[in-house]
Amino acid sequence: MDGERETKRVFCPKADSGGTGLWEGLNPELLALIFVRIPPEQLLQAVQFVCKSWEKVIAGPYCWTDIDVAEWCSFSARSSNTIVRRLVCRSGDTVRMLSACKLSNSVFSYVADCGRCLTVLKIPMSGVTDIIVEKHAKSLSKVAVLDISHCLNIASKGIRALGKHCKSLVHLVRNMEPPELHWPYERSSQVDDCEAMDIADTMPGLCHLELQYGRFGDRGLDAILTKCLSLTYLGIEWCSNVEMGGDIGEKSDHLDELWGPWDATPYGLWKLDTEDTVSFRSMDGSSPVSPYHYCWSLDW
Amino acid sequence: MSSTKIFLKSSDDKTFEIDETAARASETLKNIIDGGCLDGVIPLPNVSSNILPKVIEYCKKHGGDNGSSKKIANGGVDKDKEILPDYDEEEDKREKVRVDELKKWEEEYMDFDQQVLYDLMLAANYLHIKGLLDLTVEKAASMIRGRTPDQIRENFNINSDFTPEEEEEMILIEDEWDDEWAFD
Numbered sequence: 001m002d003g004e005r006e007t008k009r010v011f012c013p014k015a016d017s018g019g020t021g022l023w024e025g026l027n028p029e030l031l032a033l034i035f036v037r038i039p040p041e042q043l044l045q046a047v048q049f050v051c052k053s054w055e056k057v058i059a060g061p062y063c064w065t066d067i068d069v070a071e072w073c074s075f076s077a078r079s080s081n082t083i084v085r086r087l088v089c090r091s092g093d094t095v096r097m098l099s100a101c102k103l104s105n106s107v108f109s110y111v112a113d114c115g116r117c118l119t120v121l122k123i124p125m126s127g128v129t130d131i132i133v134e135k136h137a138k139s140l141s142k143v144a145v146l147d148i149s150h151c152l153n154i155a156s157k158g159i160r161a162l163g164k165h166c167k168s169l170v171h172l173v174r175n176m177e178p179p180e181l182h183w184p185y186e187r188s189s190q191v192d193d194c195e196a197m198d199i200a201d202t203m204p205g206l207c208h209l210e211l212q213y214g215r216f217g218d219r220g221l222d223a224i225l226t227k228c229l230s231l232t233y234l235g236i237e238w239c240s241n242v243e244m245g246g247d248i249g250e251k252s253d254h255l256d257e258l259w260g261p262w263d264a265t266p267y268g269l270w271k272l273d274t275e276d277t278v279s280f281r282s283m284d285g286s287s288p289v290s291p292y293h294y295c296w297s298l299d300w
Numbered sequence: 301m302s303s304t305k306i307f308l309k310s311s312d313d314k315t316f317e318i319d320e321t322a323a324r325a326s327e328t329l330k331n332i333i334d335g336g337c338l339d340g341v342i343p344l345p346n347v348s349s350n351i352l353p354k355v356i357e358y359c360k361k362h363g364g365d366n367g368s369s370k371k372i373a374n375g376g377v378d379k380d381k382e383i384l385p386d387y388d389e390e391e392d393k394r395e396k397v398r399v400d401e402l403k404k405w406e407e408e409y410m411d412f413d414q415q416v417l418y419d420l421m422l423a424a425n426y427l428h429i430k431g432l433l434d435l436t437v438e439k440a441a442s443m444i445r446g447r448t449p450d451q452i453r454e455n456f457n458i459n460s461d462f463t464p465e466e467e468e469e470m471i472l473i474e475d476e477w478d479d480e481w482a483f484d
Contacts, residue, residue, distance in 0.1 A: 022418045023456040030425060030437075037441035049449040049470055052461050 163202020325363025
């Protein structure tokens, strides 16, 4: 590794070795076709240092309409805030898809300001708060697919604001962690229908909804099933307050797929690791696979 | 099997023959053929005689008589369909063999240096041959992935055109990125 690092430091050791100028002059659209197949971190760590014309293409918006650093996040316990800010900046307001985790308030604000074209926004485990979501939701009007799982600081108000402004929203993922991880049992076992009501009231166009470990009960679920009539997928695994009583069974008939509170999903089991990280391992013990393919630290 | 022959003229005035069915692998050629503007020879001022045979080879494999002769061969087997109950399995096997063979062919076909890769990519782009463009773009990407700037320059025969001052500056930026992207 050290050797590799060394070679990386030396720029152009053999100048004038007879470069043909072919690839430097390749048209930017073709270069961008190549570059979108390279992981973003490699574009910025290596490829942009190759020559000026490549640097220019990478600095431009061509390569950054879809920003997916989720995989990188899965290897790093660090937050992706600086990276996301820089990449979104490069997209020059053209970013259509962003998948990252653990975003802060300030980076969320920045993304929203540049996010007029955003249709897919996946920011699980972010520390974004209701106030900031309320302030910026109006910039996210084109978002159709939203993942705000494990965003503990987003609650009723934030969800309402998102529902009110994201009129094209069809796909919402709001999976949480077991509530007893964060609150004492008395509180965690209390029924809280607020979020479910907010979703039902403000997001009637949803087709796909995931609410694992939601704290709502039958009343909240009934509201969702009554108002979100386009729903085809509903995942409410481990929502222990849901009893599926009354006519909920009938109302859920129109769903193509329903994962009920006690339907163990095939993902696997929670496992408390050393180093204070909770990761999700598949049943067969292979590599960690959370529903989002991330591991995360409890103390973000 | 007979098919209309099309003649393509390279940038350096050499003429090559290709079956119409094969030529249709290229959107550009397909449009020219369908547009009825076919006047004996189609001039391709952006494709040289070094590259054109390579392009024709790809078209033959993908749009051309190879595919149709396969269909005919399969048609022959079709008669046995009712007699042989394990026909589907056989068909699957044949399909797998075909895919494996195609992969092997692609591997051999794509075995060339960056100069040819460059010309072929431009030709595929100009002639709108999506499959060939994908192949060449992916090969170029594979020559970049996981490599240092120097290795990339070597692969593509690129000279760094950064001044020493700019390089200094970039080393600083790079350090910054290393810190930010550092894996813990």
